[in-house]
Amino acid sequence: MRRALSLIAILATAASCGDNDLQAEIDDLTAQLATTEAELAQTAQQRDTFKQERDALAGALAALEAKVNPVISLEVPFVFGAEALELNKAYPVAGGDTLSFREVRYWLTGVALERPDHSFVDVPDGYYLVEARPEQPLTNGTESALMLPATRREAISFTSIPSGTYVGIRFHIGVDPAHNDDLSRTAGELHTLKNMTSDNGWMWFTSYIFTKTRADLAGPGGAAVVSWDNGSNDDLREVHLAFPSAIETAAAVAYKVRVKADLETLADAVAPRQRVVIGAGTPGDRSLLADAFRDMFVLESAAAVP
Amino acid sequence: MTHIRVVIGAGALALALVATAVLVGRGGAAARPPRRVARADHFPPAPATRSPATRAGIELGRRLFFDPRLSANDRISCATCHEPARAFSDGVARSARGISGATLARNAPGLANLAWVERLFWDGGAKNLESMVLGPIQHPDEMGETVARMIEQLAADPVMREAFARAFPGEGVTPSGVMRALAQYLRSLVSADSRYDRHVRGEAGGELADAELRGLAVVRAKCARCHATELFTDRAFHDIGLDPPSALPDEDPRRGRARVTFRAADERAFRTPSLRNLSYTAPYMHDGRFATLAEVLAHYRRGGVAGVALTDDEADDVIAFLRALDDPDFVARHAR
Numbered sequence: 001m002r003r004a005l006s007l008i009a010i011l012a013t014a015a016s017c018g019d020n021d022l023q024a025e026i027d028d029l030t031a032q033l034a035t036t037e038a039e040l041a042q043t044a045q046q047r048d049t050f051k052q053e054r055d056a057l058a059g060a061l062a063a064l065e066a067k068v069n070p071v072i073s074l075e076v077p078f079v080f081g082a083e084a085l086e087l088n089k090a091y092p093v094a095g096g097d098t099l100s101f102r103e104v105r106y107w108l109t110g111v112a113l114e115r116p117d118h119s120f121v122d123v124p125d126g127y128y129l130v131e132a133r134p135e136q137p138l139t140n141g142t143e144s145a146l147m148l149p150a151t152r153r154e155a156i157s158f159t160s161i162p163s164g165t166y167v168g169i170r171f172h173i174g175v176d177p178a179h180n181d182d183l184s185r186t187a188g189e190l191h192t193l194k195n196m197t198s199d200n201g202w203m204w205f206t207s208y209i210f211t212k213t214r215a216d217l218a219g220p221g222g223a224a225v226v227s228w229d230n231g232s233n234d235d236l237r238e239v240h241l242a243f244p245s246a247i248e249t250a251a252a253v254a255y256k257v258r259v260k261a262d263l264e265t266l267a268d269a270v271a272p273r274q275r276v277v278i279g280a281g282t283p284g285d286r287s288l289l290a291d292a293f294r295d296m297f298v299l300e301s302a303a304a305v306p
Numbered sequence: 307m308t309h310i311r312v313v314i315g316a317g318a319l320a321l322a323l324v325a326t327a328v329l330v331g332r333g334g335a336a337a338r339p340p341r342r343v344a345r346a347d348h349f350p351p352a353p354a355t356r357s358p359a360t361r362a363g364i365e366l367g368r369r370l371f372f373d374p375r376l377s378a379n380d381r382i383s384c385a386t387c388h389e390p391a392r393a394f395s396d397g398v399a400r401s402a403r404g405i406s407g408a409t410l411a412r413n414a415p416g417l418a419n420l421a422w423v424e425r426l427f428w429d430g431g432a433k434n435l436e437s438m439v440l441g442p443i444q445h446p447d448e449m450g451e452t453v454a455r456m457i458e459q460l461a462a463d464p465v466m467r468e469a470f471a472r473a474f475p476g477e478g479v480t481p482s483g484v485m486r487a488l489a490q491y492l493r494s495l496v497s498a499d500s501r502y503d504r505h506v507r508g509e510a511g512g513e514l515a516d517a518e519l520r521g522l523a524v525v526r527a528k529c530a531r532c533h534a535t536e537l538f539t540d541r542a543f544h545d546i547g548l549d550p551p552s553a554l555p556d557e558d559p560r561r562g563r564a565r566v567t568f569r570a571a572d573e574r575a576f577r578t579p580s581l582r583n584l585s586y587t588a589p590y591m592h593d594g595r596f597a598t599l600a601e602v603l604a605h606y607r608r609g610g611v612a613g614v615a616l617t618d619d620e621a622d623d624v625i626a627f628l629r630a631l632d633d634p635d636f637v638a639r640h641a642r
Contacts, residue, residue, distance in 0.1 A: 033361060051476040138454055146454050182356065184436035184485035192440065192453055192481045207437055283568045 065159040070249035073157040073256045073305075074111065074169070076297070078104060078132050081264040087132060090218065093267045097219030099226065101263065103133030105196065106211040106293060107175050109188070110238075113161055114168035116246065121166075123158045127175070127188025129196065130154060130261075139195055148195060154261075167246045169257055169302070173293045174210035174236040181233070183207045210235050211293050217272050228270065228278040230286035237294035243302040254305040265296040346498035348506050350535045352422045357436060359490040362472035367491025369469055370484060375459045377449035378405050384442065384449075384488075387414040390640040393586035393633075394418065394495065399594025400553070405450035411554055413594035415579060416587040418497035418636065422537055428576045428592040430543060431566050435489035440481070453481050460484070497582055497636040505630075506536070514630055521627025524620050525581070532612075538581035538631065545574040547610035553593035585632045599625050 078085035090098035108128045112120035131153050138146040179185045183192055196209045213228040241259060249255055269292035270278075270285075278285040357363075370376060371384045387401050388394040394417035402409045412428050420426075420435060432438035442448045443456065460466045461479040474483045502522070504512030514522070525533065534540040543563035545551075551559045551574040563572035576592040590596045596605065603621045606614040616624065 138452070146452075181433040182436050183440065184357065184482040184489070186480075186482050207433075281565075 062159060066252065068251050069159050069162050070251065071157060071159050071254045072113070072161060072249070073155055073254070074171075075155045075256060075258045076108065076130055076261050077154045077258075079260045079262050079264075081262065085132060085263060087134065088216075090216075091264065091267075093264075093272065095219060095221070095273050097217055097221065097273055099267055099272055100216040100218075101132070102214040102216065103131070103136075104211075104213050104263065105129065105131040105133060106173055107190075107196065107208060108156070108171055108173065109175055110170070110172040111156070111158070112170045113166040114170060114240075114242075116165055116167050118167075120170055121161050121164075124160055125188040126158070126171075127179070127190045128153075128156045129189050129194060130156075136195065138193060161249075163249050163251050165246050165248050166243070166302075168240065168242040169259070169299075170238060170240045172236055172238050173290065174231070175208045176236065177233045180207045180231075180236075207231075211289065213266075215272065217276065219273070221273055224272075224276045226272045226276055228275070228289055229280070230278065230289045231280075232283070232286065234283070235286050235290040237290045239294055239297050241297065241299040243299070247302055247304070255303065256305050257302045258300040259297050260300055262296045262298060266292045269295065345507060346419075346496055348503070348536050349419070349422065349498065350537065353424050355421070355434075355489075355493065357486045357489060359493060360473065362469070363474070363487050363490040364494045366469045366473040366483075367487035367489070367494075369466070370488050371491055373460075376443050376451055376456055378451045378455075382449050387442075387448075388417050391586075391637060392416070393497070393583035393637055394640070395587040397588070399589050404445070404448040406447045408447045410447055411557065412592055413589065415577075416583055417492060418495050418583060418633075419537055419580065420495060421493040423541055425541075425577075429561070429563050429565050430577060435492050436485040439485050439488040439492075453484075456484070457481060495636075495640065497633040499635045500582065500633040501630045502627075503536075503633075515626065517623045517626040518630045519627075520620075521623035521625070522630075524616070524624050525627060528614050528616070529581075529624075532578045533581050539578045541578065543572060543575040543577055544612065546576075546605075546612035548574070548591065548595070548605070549610075553595055581628055582631045583633055583636070584628050586637060599628060 080091045085101065085104070087102065088100050090100045093099045106129075108130045109126060111123040111126040111128075114120055131151050133151055135150045136148050138148055174180070175190065179187060179190060183197065190208070196212065197207060209229050209231040211228070211230055213226065215226040217224045217226050239259075243257075247255060270289055275282075275285050275288075278289050280286075371388075374380050374383045374386075376383060382403065382405060385394075386403050387396045389396055396403070396414045399413060400410050401414055404410060415428070424434065426432040426435060426438040427441070432441060440453065443451050444453065457479055460470070467479060470477070470479045470483050470487075473487055474480075477483055501512055501514065504510070505514050506512070525538075532540050532542070532544055545562065552561065560573040563575040564570065566572075579590075584590070584599060588597060588599075590599070590602050596602045600621070603614075603616065603624065606612060607616050607621065609615075
């Protein structure tokens with residue numbers, strides 16, 4: 001601390017005196033900075049140790065939380081009408097067309113449970129990538145040789161919310177502006193290497209792609225590859241669903257909140273024959289797509305796991 | 307917005323920027339000119355940043371800026387098109403030095419005083435320096451690199467691993483670290499030591515000739531609506547009536563800031579560049595269409611949406627003053 005104050009004093013002097021005095025003060029400052037740099041390097045080693053300890057503690061904390069808090073799972077299965085989504089299966093949509101989904105992905109963020117007084121309890125670092133997609137190359141800028149394995153991820157779980165009475169759930173589709181505007185910020189599962197940032201010029205426009213849908217459209221109007229992306233701050237949407245009845249959560253008990261994501265509703269709202277491509281350059285359609293994603297969620301149940 | 311100032315007792319001093327100027331001047335070639343503290347406390351307040359600079363972060367950013375491993379063929383660095391000797395521009399209208407050899411859509415702008423800029427690129431499409439830096443790295447016509455390959459290469463280099471460890475202890479070599487380090491380096495590029503700056507600060511070497519003083523008065527009276535403050539830019543976007551609006555024959559003539567905002571009022575609008583270091587950063591405009599300052603002034607003198615009425619003498623005085631905004635120490639300090 002004393003060195004820091006000394007540095008500030010020298011800087012203050014350097015900023016307020018003439019050229020003739022500056023060089024000596026700069027040299028003094030330089031020497032002190034070198035000393036501080038050496039100390040910082042030593043501190044860096046200590047920080048690595050602390051980081052390992054922190055990770056171990058975090059693991060222990062999670063295990064402990066699972067004992068004192070409820071274990072809550074949020075399931076968000078993709079469905080098409082009454083059936084579970086099957087990739088590359090032709091589903092009937094309006095106008096005699098069929099739609100075969102190649103992949104569907106979106107950022108599910110800002111998860112929170114609602115108390116009876118309508119306040120919310122947030123899940124810390126609640127940034128999750130929900131997806132149903134085949135194996136695909138990592139396309140960070142140009143396509144790379146690295147492959148992202150096929151993934152079907154339609155559930156998250158958390159143990160950080162304390163026991164209590166909850167009457168609903170809230171989450172967002174997309175990424176909040178603070179993180180969306182700065183790709184260097186990391187939180188939860190946010191990362192630049194998930195094919196959810198740089199496609200189709202997004203890097204030149206904003207940060208994360210909030211939702212990504214690829215599908216094959218076929219029918220009387222011909223075949224087309226549907227490509228729907230959105231992702232500007234204006235496209236962030238909140239989903240707020242009330243539970244059928246309040247749930248009383250207790251420590252170490254498992255609960256499941258099941259919310260189906262109905263792609264038939266999505267397709268009806270967006271109308272793929274009218275909107276084959278939605279992207280950075282189509283703000284009106286991006287907004288419509290964001291609304292459609294928000295509106296496709298239907299709460300099925302919220303209860304303790306038997 | 308926040309002031310880059312630290313209050314000590316009753317006085318408020320631009321310490322952060324003073325420190326930055328000192329730090330960037332350290333290390334490197336022995337033939338460098340004497341270090342000099344460039345005070346920027348006559349500049350307007352700078353926006354807050356989430357990633358405060360450290361010496362190790364700036365140094366890592368500087369290494370990355372000049373590192374060709376950030377490109378797909380390992381031959382193109384940021385400095386390929388942002389040469390320090392040209393105040394971080396490249397001297398051509400639109401570069402073809404990128405990975406594909408294709409001529410780019412925009413002129414490579416000079417880099418200085420970016421700590422005061424919140425929206426990057428000619429159309430402001432990147433919201434901060436951290437998010438901006440991956441744009442050129444990944445662009446298929448610029449550096450064409452993948453983030454994954456870049457990280458793999460950097461992480462395999464023990465020198466870079468050590469540099470990342472100093473800058474971001476415990477984090478390893480990460481895309482986020484690359485973004486933050488480059489952003490810190492770019493924010494450290496403070497140009498505030500032109501003859502005009504010394505004139506403002508009342509320092510030796512700040513004498514301006516009569517023509518330059520007359521030119522200053524003309525700039526303040528007739529150009530400051532856009533070239534505002536001591537940054538000589540309002541950091542906004544304007545349609546200045548360029549005809550045609552783009553040098554690209556097949557580009558939508560409505561492009562510009564409207565690419566980002568989708569507002570008709572922003573069509574053909576591009577960033578107001580600073581008037582600093584213009585001797586190093588020719589040619590001018592977003593597509594580099596004007597080779598000389600005389601051509602630039604001729605455009606404004608023709609009238610139109612951004613027309614400026616200038617007599618021949620006033621135009622000569624303006625150009626004389628603009629030379630006083632050159633910062634040769636800034637250029638020399640960052641040359642390798």
